[in-house]
Amino acid sequence: MNTGASNPVVLEDVQIKLVKPSAPVIGRVVLNELCMNGKSASYVKHTTFDVSGTPLAGTFRPGQSFGVIPPGKDDNGKPHKVRLYSLASPSWGEDGGGTVISTTPKRLMGEFFPQTARDDPSDHHLFRGVCSNYLCDLKPGDEVLLSGPNGKRFQLPADYVAHDYLFLATGTGIAPFRGMLMELLQGPGGACGSEIHLVMGSPYTTDLLYHDLFERLAAEHSNFHYHTAISREPRGMGRGGLYVDVLLEERLDSFGVLLASPRTLIYVCGLAGMQLGLFGMLARHDLDSNYCTRSVALADTDPADWDAPAIKRGIKPTARCMLEVY
Ligand code: FAD
Ligand code: NAP
Numbered sequence: 468m469n470t471g472a473s474n475p476v477v478l479e480d481v482q483i484k485l486v487k488p489s490a491p492v493i494g495r496v497v498l499n500e501l502c503m504n505g506k507s508a509s510y511v512k513h514t515t516f517d518v519s520g521t522p523l524a525g526t527f528r529p530g531q532s533f534g535v536i537p538p539g540k541d542d543n544g545k546p547h548k549v550r551l552y553s554l555a556s557p558s559w560g561e562d563g564g565g566t567v568i569s570t571t572p573k574r575l576m577g578e579f580f581p582q583t584a585r586d587d588p589s590d591h592h593l594f595r596g597v598c599s600n601y602l603c604d605l606k607p608g609d610e611v612l613l614s615g616p617n618g619k620r621f622q623l624p625a626d627y628v629a630h631d632y633l634f635l636a637t638g639t640g641i642a643p644f645r646g647m648l649m650e651l652l653q654g655p656g657g658a659c660g661s662e663i664h665l666v667m668g669s670p671y672t673t674d675l676l677y678h679d680l681f682e683r684l685a686a687e688h689s690n691f692h693y694h695t696a697i698s699r700e701p702r703g704m705g706r707g708g709l710y711v712d713v714l715l716e717e718r719l720d721s722f723g724v725l726l727a728s729p730r731t732l733i734y735v736c737g738l739a740g741m742q743l744g745l746f747g748m749l750a751r752h753d754l755d756s757n758y759c760t761r762s763v764a765l766a767d768t769d770p771a772d773w774d775a776p777a778i779k780r781g782i783k784p785t786a787r788c789m790l791e792v793y
Pocket of ligand 1: 532550551552553554570571572573574575576577578579580581582594595596597598599600639642793
């Protein structure tokens with residue numbers, strides 16, 4: 468189902484790779500504070516860096532990421548490789564001038580599980596990711612090696628008002644949407660009046676990130692709607708938790724109009740694989756043609772019969788569905 472011709476999706480030219488990981492610049496930590504919604508088994512920070520005086524200052528657009536080069540060496544004695552982190556700020560940064568940028572690092576930690584045939588299957592020491600824990604440990608004033616900007620496809624369209632928006636996040640996949648929502652709703656030219664929906668997926672309510680900000684934005688802007696899909700908390704009446712695509716499907720009475728509109732863009736960020744449920748759901752309700760294409764092999768089949776590998780092989784997003792999943 469499609470209610471008309473799509474508005475073309477025009478993206479701005481953005482600057483990329485001004486600073487290479489091989490010749491990084493120094494950013495100075497301004498603040499580093501937890502940004503979950505309560506006591507949680509996860510530790511996620513809102514971390515900000517002052518990049519004034521470097522080529523990174525004033526260059527970022529929300530949706531882009533930047534590189535962090537952690538100090539020290541890896542198991543092979545080589546310097547640690549760069550890791551990418553999504554920009555969580557709007558283009559004017561955290562300071563209004565684009566010189567303080569932010570991101571949303573989550574401590575990667577847990578019991579070691581074997582990754583290769585060479586790993587000892589009985590080894591279950593505490594595994595700690597190198598860069599995420601380095602970032603989460605930082606204190607204001609600490610210096611960090613940074614590179615970037617990275618990425619040019621996952622971004623807002625040049626003409627904000629030509630589109631409506633559905634943002635789908637899981638976990639730290641929320642980072643780019645914090646920046647995009649601030650860009651759309653708090654820009655110097657005034658708030659964009661388009662319909663904007665954010666669906667945030669988290670295991671527990673306490674894991675929601677930047678929850679207060681999104682509640683405040685929803686209270687201040689009647690065109691912005693904030694939804695949460697909590698996967699591990701039962702909802703009563705025998706109903707289990709929700710994934711973001713299941714929330715959309717359960718509320719198609721209201722989301723159907725948005726999804727069928729030729730103005731709507733969908734942005735998906737977070738866990739690799741989260742897009743598969745979305746594509747299957749859109750196809751089952753004949754809402755997919757705006758956002759994805761079906762391979763020849765799937766063309767004459769019933770979407771109700773598709774499994775995740777078939778969707779992965781046969782469904783490709785169009786320009787109206789932007790993915791940043793890994
Ligand atoms: P590493 O030391 O690199 O360890 C990761 C490796 O360990 C992986 O190979 C993994 O398979 C393996 N591993 C994981 N768990 C275990 C285990 N229990 N036992 C054994 N091995 C294990 N991350 C964020 O937190 N916030 C962001 O905003 C963000 N944005 C990103 C944007 C982009 C475009 C990309 C590509 C990635 C982004 N990431 C983000 C992920 C980030 O780049 C790092 O991958 C992440 O922080 C982990 O890095 P690390 O150095 O801590 O882990
Ligand atoms: P998290 O807090 O564990 O939350 C993930 C949520 O998604 C959970 O509620 C989980 O439910 C649910 N989920 C699991 N499988 C799903 C599926 N197939 N479809 C929909 N929802 C699903 O997340 P996290 O640890 O922060 O991880 C976020 C991921 O985003 C990481 O992989 C990170 O690398 C990635 N990320 C990407 C970018 C980017 O590309 N720019 C930026 C930031 C983060 P259950 O666990 O209860 O099953």
